[in-house]
Amino acid sequence: RSFLQILGRTTLIGLVAGVGSFYYITQRERHPGSQxxxxxxxxxxxxxxxxxxxxxxxxxxxxxxxxxxxxxxxxxxxxxxxxxxxxxxxxxxxxxxxxxxxxxxxxxxxxxxxxxxxxxxxxxxxxxxxxxxxxxxxxxxxxxxxxxxxxxxxxxxxQTFGIPGVQEHACFMKELADAEQASLMQKQFMDCIESAAFPGQSKEEVERLLHMVVVGGGPTGIELSGELHDFLEDDLKSWYPELASKIKITLVEALPSVLPMFSKQLIDYTESTFKESKIDIMTKTMVKEVKDKSVVLQMPDKSMKELPCGMVVWAGGNKxxxxxxxxxxxxxxxxxxxxxxxxxxxxxxxxxxxxxxxxxxxxxxxxxxxxxxxxxGAYLARMLVQMAKKDSLENKLETLETEQTKVADDEERKRIADEVNVARGQMAKIKLRPFHYSHQGSLAYIGSEKAIADLPFMNGNIASGGMATYLFWRSAYLSTLFSLRNRTLVATDWLKVRLFGRDVARD
Ligand code: FAD
Ligand code: NAI
Missing domain, CATH: 3.50.50.100 (FAD/NAD(P)-binding domain)
Structure with missing residues (x-):
């Protein structure tokens, strides 16, 4: 047999085995047994x-x-x-x-x-x-x-800090209701673009409609700005060539820098990537009000400025x-x-x-x-199992000790005493250890196929771009996804976007 025939057969067997085990896992997950x-x-x-x-x-x-x-x-x-x-x-x-x-x-x-x-x-x-x-x-x-x-x-x-207009006019990025709002957000974004394309729109109105403001320079705001930039580069430039160059993304952050939890090297890398991507970063600038068509900013010199915009996304942290x-x-x-x-x-x-x-x-x-x-969560699960063991041993000891007081026969008393000793020994072995956090590193996607990572190994900081980073970022998330179903759906979505681009149709 030729080498090619052997290779062909081996590939076929591998493929059949792969599909078979994929099918087996999905079916096992779909049909849980009795409990x-x-x-x-x-x-x-x-x-x-x-x-x-x-x-x-x-x-x-x-x-x-x-x-x-x-x-x-x-x-x-x-x-x-x-x-x-x-x-x-x-x-x-x-x-x-x-x-x-x-x-x-x-x-x-x-x-x-x-x-x-x-x-x-x-x-x-x-x-x-x-x-x-x-x-x-x-x-x-x-x-x-x-x-x-x-x-x-x-x-x-x-966290909105009670800032006027945030609840009414901004989009959020926290829960699935927000994600649905997020896909709504894409629709709203597309609406802004279509309205900007409406004949007779003034230059100022086109600029306003195509201006997107992201509030908060934490990881959420940074990742969202990066994704918006990708949408603009990968899709909107093809379908709206006359408007794409006018789309502007501004990130507003109250602190002196974005991503305060990352190292200076990674912050610099993010800021320079955003500069190349034409995402404006305004630091030491605080949003004081969100209006229907603008945001009111307190500038670093404490003066107030109103920035017209088509959309505001709020990523101001937790409460x-x-x-x-x-x-x-x-x-x-x-x-x-x-x-x-x-x-x-x-x-x-x-x-x-x-x-x-x-x-x-x-x-x-x-x-x-x-x-x-x-x-x-995982720590507590282990703790709860230990606590259940402890509870059951405590119950057993209580029963044995009561029994011991009632029994007259010496041999029986000795047997119970031995059992008590064994239970006490087992109790002594149960050690509830305190929670210890093991940092596995932080990863953030910053758009343009670039990601930053602060890792507890390899000198700490990795900031890189290109296909390898992109694949690393995607495989890291793919592997931590909840189930085989989620992994398959997400991988399919990514493939669809690679092949056909993101959908710009508004339903
Ligand atoms: P959640 O995961 O928010 O879960 C809270 C649960 O409580 C939900 O199921 C909710 O429905 C439920 N709930 C709410 N109210 C009630 C109620 N009254 N009674 C009962 N249940 C209730 N962290 C990372 O480490 N890496 C990342 O890459 C990362 N990316 C993020 C991206 C975004 C856009 C956001 C918003 C956060 C990100 N985080 C990331 C942070 C991470 O999501 C949170 O730290 C994490 O979700 C906290 O887990 P939790 O279980 O405390 O809360
Ligand atoms: P955050 O608290 O990290 O950042 C919010 C930012 O908004 C702050 O820097 C704050 O100064 C700024 N801000 C608040 N009000 C403002 C205003 N009025 N004007 C201007 N700026 C204002 O919140 P975020 O990004 O939502 O993250 C929450 C948590 O989730 C963090 O612990 C973060 O580490 C984690 N997370 C991690 C990710 C990752 O590891 N890739 C991705 C997203 C979130």
Missing amino acids: LPFDDTKKTLVVLGSGWGATSLLKALDTTEYNVVVISPKNYFLFTPLLPSVAVGTLNPRSIIQSIRYITRHKTRGVSVIEAEAQAVDPVGRTVSFSDNSPIKGETSTRTIPYDYLVISVGAEV GRQVTKDLMARLPADQTNRRGIIVDDYLRMKGTDGIYAIGDCSATSYAPTAQVAAQQ
């Missing part, structure tokens, strides 16, 4: 949220020892790092979400998933009240349930949710940090018993990132 029912003798663990922290906890948790209840107003997990790609139509919003049941249905013991918003936590009575805030409600839409352990992982909402703030307000002596819930080294909410807080709703020394939330 253990709730058990009255087990403790109830209530988890609030279905984001990075909660999902990571649920993935790692052995549910055998708990009756787990998940309460979240969204019945899905959202992969936030790819949200800016949705805003410019690179990705379909549905490609980066996955129903939380996709995890819970694969657990040993069934998990109760409730699509509702937690309204109040009573740390004394150990209860959570929640309500169904979706458009369609049944006869019952509010409930209060007890918990033994409560994990708060409700994330944060967008606590109402449910978090209300709970903290019940514990004024212990919960004194305005950034979020104060926890100890074991992620226990200070001033409470049985309540844990993870992710963006907590105030720790770490940045509010997905990486931190995910590691905290």
Whole structure:
């Protein structure tokens, strides 16, 4: 046989095996088996949220020892790092979400998933009240349930500092509602362009309509500006050649530089890339008001300036949710940090018993990132298993010790005493270790196929562009996506955009 024939056969076998295992995995994931029912003798663990922290906890948790209840107003997990790609139509919003049941249905013991918003936590009575805030409600839409352990992982909402006009006129980039708004944002952007193309539009009005302002020079604002620039370069230049050169992106940041959490080298690289990409960065400039057709800025010299624009995207950072703030307000002596819930080294909410807080709703020394939330969730899952073991040994000891007092027979007493010693030995081995964060590096896409990375190895900083970086950035996200389904959908979206470009049709 020729070498080519052998190669052809090997390739074919590899292909069939690959397709076969892909099919097998998808089907196994689609058809989960039966689960253990709730058990009255087990403790109830209530988890609030279905984001990075909660999902990571649920993935790692052995549910055998708990009756787990998940309460979240969204019945899905959202992969936030790819949200800016949705805003410019690179990705379909549905490609980066996955129903939380996709995890819970694969657990040993069934998990109760409730699509509702937690309204109040009573740390004394150990209860959570929640309500169904979706458009369609049944006869019952509010409930209060007890918990033994409560994990708060409700994330944060967008910080607007009460600046007038932000809620009314700006687009956000935080949740899927925003992502849908984000694809709406693309529609709004396209509307601005089509209106600019309307015959007879004055030069000033064309300039205004084609001016896009991004507020906030944190990673969200930077990534979004980069994606907008790609949309302009890759697609709009082809379909709107007469207008594309007039499209302007301005990034406004109140601090002296963008990306304060990255090193100076990476900040410089980002700023010079933006300069080449013709994205204006205005630092030491604060947005004071957002109007229908403009933003009001306080300039570095404290003078005020009104900047006409067609659209404003707000990426001004995080603030606590109402449910978090209300709970903290019940514990004024212990919960004194305005950034979020104060926890100890074991992620226990200070001033409470049985309540844990993870992710963006907590105030720790770490940045509010997905990486931190995910590691905290996985840590807590391990802790909860240890705690269940400890609880069960404590129960066993209690029973044995009671038995010991009742038994008269010496031999029987000795047997129980041995068992007590064994249980005590096992108890002593259970060590609850404090949470330790291991930083795996930060990565941000800055447009033009360039990304910056601060890594805990290789000297720390990597700033590079080109196909290798682009592939590295994409493969890093692809590998951290939630499921094979998400990976397939995202990879397909990327391929579609490579082949056909982003859709500029407005529906
Ligand atoms: P979330 O993931 O926000 O989850 C909160 C959950 O709580 C949601 O399911 C929500 O529906 C639910 N919830 C809300 N209110 C209630 C309520 N009242 N009751 C019950 N449930 C409730 N971090 C990185 O490390 N790398 C990145 O590349 C990155 N990119 C990002 C890009 C964007 C555009 C954004 C916005 C953030 C990005 N982050 C990134 C930050 C990261 O998304 C957050 O740090 C992370 O989501 C925090 O996880 P969490 O579980 O605390 O909150
Ligand atoms: P952020 O808090 O990091 O940045 C918000 C920025 O907006 C701040 O620099 C602030 O000075 C600025 N700002 C606020 N109000 C303003 C105003 N009125 N005028 C002008 N500027 C104003 O928020 P961001 O970017 O949403 O990130 C939130 C968290 O998510 C961070 O911890 C970040 O690290 C993480 N994240 C990480 C990403 C990554 O690693 N690739 C991507 C996106 C977010």
